[in-house]
Amino acid sequence: MDDPVLLTGAAGRVGTAILGGIADKYEWRLLDREPPTGEVDHEYVVADITDEEAIREAVDGVGAIIHLAGDPRPEAPWDSVLQNNIDGTQTILEAAVDAGVEKFAFASSNHAVGAFETDERKPDIYRTHDEFRLDGTELPRPSNLYGVSKASGEVLGRYYHDHYDIDVVCVRIGNLTKDHPPIDYERGQAMWLSYRDCAHLFDRCVEADYDYEIVYGISDNDRKYYSIERAKEVLGYEPQDNSAHFDD
Template sequence: MRVLITGAAGGVATLLRPRLRQAGRTLRLLDLAGPHADGDEVLNGSVTDPEVMAVACHDVDAVVHLGGHSRENSWAQTAEVNITGTQVVLDAARTAGVSRVILASSNHAVGFREVTEDLPADSTPRPDTFYGVSKAAIEALGSLYHSRFGMDVVCIRIGSCFERPPGVRGLATWLSPDDAGRLFEACLTFPSPGYRIIWGVSDNTRRIYSLAEAEALGYKSFDDAEKFADEITAAAPTGDAARYVGGPFTTTPLGIPN
């Protein structure tokens, strides 16, 4: 099995790569800055380049699409890289006969949803930033390519995937690296998932996100951000930052990198 990972030098991909390596699987890594990894196939290039993506998708069984701007940026940059880039990836995968694509969405696609227990993974978009709009758009593109061409597409609305939860909000949104490996593995191996939107979070004590949709694919979380709670000294969010899923991102200026 050959799996293409775009954005392979980025933070989430760097955590995932060692957790997705296994016997009988080849990882093909694509990034503008080629990641150095023994035993993997490495390509340099942009997800916005159809020729690069045609080469990258050749003889691939599945695509894990993590490439793109990972935080707020100008509308022009966000639209070009995150939205157009995802369409280029999906079309290259379709042309190459790749049957499964996993798209990295984000909690920011629903950032203006009010905080509530067990927020369904397929809640309709309420983005909090241009970045959030781009993630809502890639979910729509994934739906289109599934419905038109029969591709299996799983969109993962990732919370916060880091070694440790980033601040108080992260105690709810954290996806541990090990749980990320378990989640993406489930998405790669579950038989014929069709089109799905799932949350990418650990089973945190302060979790507000439904895990039912991810568990239906075979995901099981073993980690909880609460073990880091005593180490976090920052003040808890207040006002709209506490009211909405997107936290402080609901009040930051649009189009300014952060």
């Protein structure tokens, strides 16, 4: 990717993981609603994701967008996810197609499919002997209104790909933690995503060839109920970490 890459929500946890791994690989244009707290090595835009004029200026001249910005709270109320997550995603997709952006990577969430974790399936679904897998072909089953907003972002991506030919990949991010998975939390281990694998996965979202995809963003854990085969096949994802490495 020779053109700049726009990273929205750059100051958040996912943005920190991405920049921690591949900051030197691209010319970045970082966007966040809050100004940076220290020195930054890349162009930095302070703007709200729903500010149409500011977003159109931010996407001008970029080749790819990694869209993380939004209200990340699982308990976020409807008015917030509607404005920040759904309207914000539509605003930046509209600006992206008008600007001729080639690729759009959308940070979806495990909460878009959280209702698959029924009482009948738990806790076996989190254990190595269980063969149940979600692979991205299933319909969303959100566990909260935040999950509804992420499922809506996936559908918006589908619409803009089909009607405007922008390449879109939606990454249903699992449990991102920096140093290790939660040792005593089976669900967290099953959906763990390391910072290193997160950076690599979004790097592949920028570099790989695809049309429209939904993939799962977890490390190569022994415990898993998300399949990462599609991410490996289409994106060339090669995760290095496994939550089992931290077992006693």
